[in-house]
Amino acid sequence: MTGWIIGAVLGGIAAGYLFIPQALAEHCGTLITVGLCLILFLVGVDMGRQGNVWRDIKAAGFKVLLIPVATAAGTLGFAALGSLLLPLTVRETMAASAGFGWYSLAPMLLSSWSATLSAVAFLSNVMREVGSILLIPIVAKRLGYIECVALPGAAAMDTVLPVVVGSTHERITIYSFVSGVILSFAVPVLVPLIMTI
Amino acid sequence: MQYMDFSLLLYIGMLALGVLVGSRKSVRSRKLLWLGRLQSVALIALIAILGVEIGADDKVISSLGEIGLSALVITVFALAGSLLAVTLVRRLLGLDSRGRTAAQREDEEVKGA
Incomplete structure (x- = not known):
């Protein structure tokens, strides 16, 4: 799936750069908004069908919720610091980082603001997923098991979940899953919110 | 900006609607x-x-290089920040590096011995 997504982005960029006229490209925004609604609805259906999140949270105790909250706070706080080094505003770096590794959603949410920011969000969230896969085994050994959940952000619930559990212990599964679900919900809320307030 | 407030509501609404539909028994059983x-x-x-x-x-x-660099810096900061925050929370919760409470740890050590 990751390969397909990266291929689609690159193919789209090449097409948009080489032969799609500006007039047509200007309608992309509307298409993206409509498509986003469809995708978010389908993602919601998927989450609803899994359905055990609430039960999982109760089983593990509400302290589980502190992990995604800390992940979000650390991500946003440090991304804000990162803006000092970059030609981007605090708002922009925070919004890009609020994709929490969900690289297909964050850039679409940002596409109505600027294509540049959208591209930054796409790349940085792909990097977060790839980086987390590389770092999880090291963090598990050197720092701690629960910290591994922080790295992939929203991807801790699906694509990177096997990597987290494989490098740590089965007891971390629930932390990873719950954290990923909460952060996934936070993406479509936080990204537009950060850009609006 | 008015338009954006609306789209935020729209996105949350679609996600919530999906969860509502998805958690219905008739949908879950298929x-x-x-x-x-x-x-x-x-x-x-x-x-x-x-x-x-x-x-x-x-x-x-025209600014592909700058975009790549920005993305890299944001990623490194985001990863470092989230690690720092979560490691603080883990220590505050009294969990050891393997995510165990003191009781779980003793339990496992007794079984191991």
């Missing part, structure tokens, strides 16, 4: 293999459209 496929196809199409929008923007093409 396998719905096409659901995943539809999701993938819609996602790929949308991502390609996003690519077109990015590729058609001259500013993006």
Whole structure:
């Protein structure tokens, strides 16, 4: 799936750069908004069908919720610091980082603001997923098991979940899953919110 | 800006509507293999459209290096910040580096011995 997504982005960029006229490209925004609604609805259906999140949270105790909250706070706080080094505003770096590794959603949410920011969000969230896969085994050994959940952000619930559990212990599964679900919900809320307030 | 407030509500609404539909018993009991496929196809199409929008923007093409560097810096900061925050929370919760409470740890050590 990751390969397909990266291929689609690159193919789209090449097409948009080489032969799609500006007039047509200007309608992309509307298409993206409509498509986003469809995708978010389908993602919601998927989450609803899994359905055990609430039960999982109760089983593990509400302290589980502190992990995604800390992940979000650390991500946003440090991304804000990162803006000092970059030609981007605090708002922009925070919004890009609020994709929490969900690289297909964050850039679409940002596409109505600027294509540049959208591209930054796409790349940085792909990097977060790839980086987390590389770092999880090291963090598990050197720092701690629960910290591994922080790295992939929203991807801790699906694509990177096997990597987290494989490098740590089965007891971390629930932390990873719950954290990923909460952060996934936070993406479509936080990204537009950060850009609006 | 008015328009953006509206789109935020729209996105949350769609997600919530999906969860509502998905958690119905009649929906949960079915396998719905096409659901995943539809999701993938819609996602790929949308991502390609996003690519077109990015590729058609001259500013993006002229600043690709800067975009890559920005993305890298944001990623490194985001990863470091989230690690720091979560490690603090883990210590505050009294969990050891393997995510165990003191009781769980003793339990496992007794079994191990």
